[in-house]
Amino acid sequence: MKPVILTEVVLHTIKMKLIAPFTTSFGTALEKHVCLVEAVDESGVSGWGETVTSDEPYYNEETTYTATYMLKDFLIPKVMHKTIQHPLEVHDMLTFVRRNQIAKSAIETAIWDAFAKKNNIALSELIGGTKTEIEVGKSIGIQSSPVKLVEKVAEYVDEGFRKIKVKIAPGADLDYIDAVRKEFPDIPLMADANSAYTLNDINHLKKLDQYNLMMIEQPLAHDDIIDHATLQEQLQTPVCLDESIHSLEDARKALQLGSCRIINIKIGRVGGIGESVRIHDLCKDNGVPVWCGGMLETGIGRAHNIALTSLSNFTIPGDTAPSSHYWTEDIIQPEVTMDHGIIQVQTGPGIGFAVDREKLDRVTIRKERISTAETAHPIP
Numbered sequence: 001m002k003p004v005i006l007t008e009v010v011l012h013t014i015k016m017k018l019i020a021p022f023t024t025s026f027g028t029a030l031e032k033h034v035c036l037v038e039a040v041d042e043s044g045v046s047g048w049g050e051t052v053t054s055d056e057p058y059y060n061e062e063t064t065y066t067a068t069y070m071l072k073d074f075l076i077p078k079v080m081h082k083t084i085q086h087p088l089e090v091h092d093m094l095t096f097v098r099r100n101q102i103a104k105s106a107i108e109t110a111i112w113d114a115f116a117k118k119n120n121i122a123l124s125e126l127i128g129g130t131k132t133e134i135e136v137g138k139s140i141g142i143q144s145s146p147v148k149l150v151e152k153v154a155e156y157v158d159e160g161f162r163k164i165k166v167k168i169a170p171g172a173d174l175d176y177i178d179a180v181r182k183e184f185p186d187i188p189l190m191a192d193a194n195s196a197y198t199l200n201d202i203n204h205l206k207k208l209d210q211y212n213l214m215m216i217e218q219p220l221a222h223d224d225i226i227d228h229a230t231l232q233e234q235l236q237t238p239v240c241l242d243e244s245i246h247s248l249e250d251a252r253k254a255l256q257l258g259s260c261r262i263i264n265i266k267i268g269r270v271g272g273i274g275e276s277v278r279i280h281d282l283c284k285d286n287g288v289p290v291w292c293g294g295m296l297e298t299g300i301g302r303a304h305n306i307a308l309t310s311l312s313n314f315t316i317p318g319d320t321a322p323s324s325h326y327w328t329e330d331i332i333q334p335e336v337t338m339d340h341g342i343i344q345v346q347t348g349p350g351i352g353f354a355v356d357r358e359k360l361d362r363v364t365i366r367k368e369r370i371s372t373a374e375t376a377h378p379i380p
C-alpha cells in the first residue's frame with residue numbers, strides 16, 4: 001500500500017452548541033469546542049481527526065486547548081514530512097510524549113483516514129472490520145427527576161435504540177434506575193457513574209444487582225483498577241471500565257486482576273485506532289466483550305467510532321447515536337443516521353463521510369496551518 005507523507009496539517013478549532021445540556025456526575029456540557037485535525041498528504045488527499053476533548057478537564061486531564069497545544073508543539077512536528085508506511089506505526093511514534101491520549105488520537109485517526117483514502121479502501125475494511133451494520137444505544141444524562149428520566153427512556157426506546165445507558169451519581173441512582181425498570185422490565189439497560197463512588201458505597205452499589213443491568217460503568221475512581229476488582233468480586237452486575245483504561249497495558253492488567261468483565265473502548269481515551277484495535281483483540285482472546293463509548297463527538301469522531309465498531313468483538317451496542325441527537329447541523333455529509341437502532345458502516349474510502357466545508361466554516365473560530373517540523377522544543 002502507498003505510504004502517507006504529510007506536507008501540511010490544518011487545525012480547525014470549532015464551537016458547536018449541543019441540542020440539549022448533557023449532565024454527568026462531574027458536570028453539565030452545553031456546548032463544545034473541538035479541534036478538527038486535517039492531515040494533508042503529499043498527494044493532496046486530506047484525512048480528518050477530532051480532539052474528542054471536553055471544554056473542561058473533568059472527564060480526564062485534557063481539554064480542547066491542552067490537546068491543541070500538544071498537537072502544535074510536539075505531536076504534529078513528530079509526524080510531519082515522515083514516510084509513514086502504515087498508520088499502525090503512528091502510536092509508537094508518539095510515545096515520546098507521555099499521556100495526552102486524546103491529542104495523540106486526533107492526529108493518529110487523521111492519518112488512518114488519509115492512508116485509507118489514499119489507498120482507496122474503507123477505514124472499516126482497513127482495520128479488519130467484518131460487520132456491515134452496527135447496533136446503537138443512547139446515553140442519557142442525569143435528569144431532574146426519575147419521572148423525567150422515564151419519559152426520556154420511553155422516547156429513545158420508541159426510536160429503536162438497542163441499549164439505554166443512564167448516568168448515575170449519589171442522590172440520583174437507585175430511585176432513577178428503579179423507576180426505569182418498573183416501566184421497562186426487559187430493555188437492555190446499564191448505568192454509568194463516571195467515578196462518583198468509593199468502596200465505602202459497596203452496600204449501596206450492591207442494591208443495583210436487583211435490576212438486571214447489563215453492567216455498571218466506571219463506578220469507582222478514574223485512576224483505579226484495584227478497588228474495582230474488589231467491587232467486581234462482590235457484585236453480580238458486570239463492572240465495565242471507561243476512565244481507568246488508557247492503553248493496551250491498562251486493559252491487560254485490569255483483565256488479569258478481574259477489575260471488570262466488559263471494557264468500553266473510546267478511541268480518544270486510548271490514544272487512537274491502533275491501540276483500540278489492540279485492546280479489542282486482547283479482549284476477544286479473553287472472551288471479554290467490548291463496546292464503543294462516546295464523547296459527544298462531531299461527525300468526524302462519530303465516523304471513526306462507526307468504523308471501529310465494525311470489528312467482531314464489539315458485541316454490545318455503543319454510544320454512537322445519530323448526529324441529530326447532538327447537533328442541529330453536523331459538519332459531515334451525509335450526517336450519521338439510524339434506522340431502528342442500526343447504523344450502516346460506510347463503504348467509501350476512509351471514514352466514508354465528507355466534511356461539509358461550508359458548514360465547517362460557519363462554526364470555525366480559528367484556523368491554523370502547520371507545514372514545518374520545526375518547533376520551539378527539541379523533538380526526540
Ligand SMILES: O=C(O)CCC(=O)c1ccccc1C(=O)O
Nearest residue numbers: 059139194293294295296297319
Ligand atoms: O457520546 C455520547 O452520547 C456518550 C456520552 C457520554 O456518556 C460521555 C460524554 C462525555 C464524557 C464521558 C462520557 C462517558 O461515557 O462517560
Ligand SMILES: [Mg+2]
Nearest residue numbers: 192217218242
Ligand atoms: Mg463512561
